[in-house]
Amino acid sequence: MTNLLTSIAATAIILSKTEQLELVAFATSPQCDDNIRQEARRRLVSSNIRLAHKVAKKHVRTGIDFNDLLACATEGILIAIDKFDATKQASFTTYARMWMRAKCQEHVQANAGTLHCGSRTAKKLWSSLQKARKTLGQDASPEAIAAHLDLDVDDVSACLRTMSSRGVSIDKPIGDADGATIGSVIPDGALRQDVAMERTQNSEAILEALSSFVDGLKPNHAAILRGRVINELLGEEPRCAKSFGVTKQRVGQIEKQLRSKLADHFTRSFGADGVKSMLRASF
Numbered sequence: 001m002t003n004l005l006t007s008i009a010a011t012a013i014i015l016s017k018t019e020q021l022e023l024v025a026f027a028t029s030p031q032c033d034d035n036i037r038q039e040a041r042r043r044l045v046s047s048n049i050r051l052a053h054k055v056a057k058k059h060v061r062t063g064i065d066f067n068d069l070l071a072c073a074t075e076g077i078l079i080a081i082d083k084f085d086a087t088k089q090a091s092f093t094t095y096a097r098m099w100m101r102a103k104c105q106e107h108v109q110a111n112a113g114t115l116h117c118g119s120r121t122a123k124k125l126w127s128s129l130q131k132a133r134k135t136l137g138q139d140a141s142p143e144a145i146a147a148h149l150d151l152d153v154d155d156v157s158a159c160l161r162t163m164s165s166r167g168v169s170i171d172k173p174i175g176d177a178d179g180a181t182i183g184s185v186i187p188d189g190a191l192r193q194d195v196a197m198e199r200t201q202n203s204e205a206i207l208e209a210l211s212s213f214v215d216g217l218k219p220n221h222a223a224i225l226r227g228r229v230i231n232e233l234l235g236e237e238p239r240c241a242k243s244f245g246v247t248k249q250r251v252g253q254i255e256k257q258l259r260s261k262l263a264d265h266f267t268r269s270f271g272a273d274g275v276k277s278m279l280r281a282s283f
Contacts, residue, residue, distance in 0.1 A: 014207075014230075015047040016215050016222055020092045027081050045077050048096055050207055052077060055100040059108055072107045076100035129159065209269040213262060220244060221254060228255050229262070 015023070026032055027040035045052075055076075056069035076099035084095055132145050142160060146153040214222050227239030228251070241251040 014211055014214050014226065015043070016211075016217075016219075017091060017093075018219070020044060020047060021086055024081055024084050024086070024092055028084075041078065041081055044081055044092075045074060048077050048093060049074075051093065051097060052100055055097065055104055059104045064108055064111060068107065069104050072103040073100040076103040079103070129156075209266060210262075213265045217258075220246075221258060224251060224254050225258050225262070229258055
C-alpha cells in the first residue's frame with residue numbers, strides 16, 4: 001500500500017464529491033481573488049488527473065502524441081469547472097469526463113486531415129517521431145527522419161506541419177489569471193508517455209476504490225484518514241490530533257476504525273489477495 005500511495009501522490013489528490021463541489025464554487029466565484037481561484041483549479045485538476053490520463057490513453061491509438069492528448073483532457077477539466085452547474089449535474093467528475101472526451105476527440109478530428117487516423121503509417125510515425133528526433137537531433141530534416149523511420153518523406157513532412165500548427169500546447173493560457181497556463185495546473189510528473197501509462201491501470205482502480213471509500217465518510221473522518229493514515233503511509237508526519245478538534249484518545253479510536261474499514265473495503269473491492277497481486281503487476 002505504501003508503494004501504491006507514493007506512486008500516485010505526485011499526480012493525484014483524493015477529494016470527496018462535496019469537496020469537489022466546494023472547490024468549483026471557489027474556482028468560479030468573483031468574490032475570490034485570482035490566487036484562490038487558481039489554487040482551487042489546480043486542486044480540481046489534480047484530483048481528476050488519473051481520469052484525464054485514462055481518457056487521453058484511449059485516444060493514443062489514433063497516432064496522436066500522448067502529451068498533446070493529456071493537455072486536451074486537462075483543458076476539458078478546466079472547461080468543466082467554468083461550465084459546471086451543481087443544480088443540474090450531481091457529479092463534477094462525470095461532467096468533467098464528458099469535456100475531456102470532447103476535447104480529445106476534437107483534437108483527433110482536427111489532425112485527421114493530415115494522416116488517416118488508425119493507419120499503420122500514422123501509428124508508426126507518431127510513436128517514433130520523438131525517438132527519431134532524439135537520435136538525429138531536433139533540427140533533423142524531414143528527409144533524414146523519413147530515411148531513419150523508413151517512411152515516405154511526404155508523410156513525415158505533413159506530420160511535422162501538423163505537430164507545429166495544430167498541436168495543443170501546455171503553455172496555452174487559461175482564463176484571465178496572469179501567467180496561468182494549462183501546464184501550470186497539471187501536477188508535476190503527470191506528463192508521461194503511453195509506455196509508462198501501461199503500468200498505471202491497476203493503481204487507477206485502487207485510487208478509484210480509495211476515492212469511493214472517502215466519499216462514504218463523514219467530513220471529520222475523511223480529514224483524519226488523509227491527515228493521519230495516508231500521511232503515515234506516504235512517509236509524512238501525521239497531523240497533530242489537536243488539529244481535528246477532538247481529543248487525542250478519540251482521534252486514535254477513529255483512526256483505528258478507519259484502518260480496519262479501509263482494509264475491509266479493499267478486500268471487498270479486489271478480493272483477499274487482489275491488492276497484492278495488482279501491486280505485483282504494477283510495480
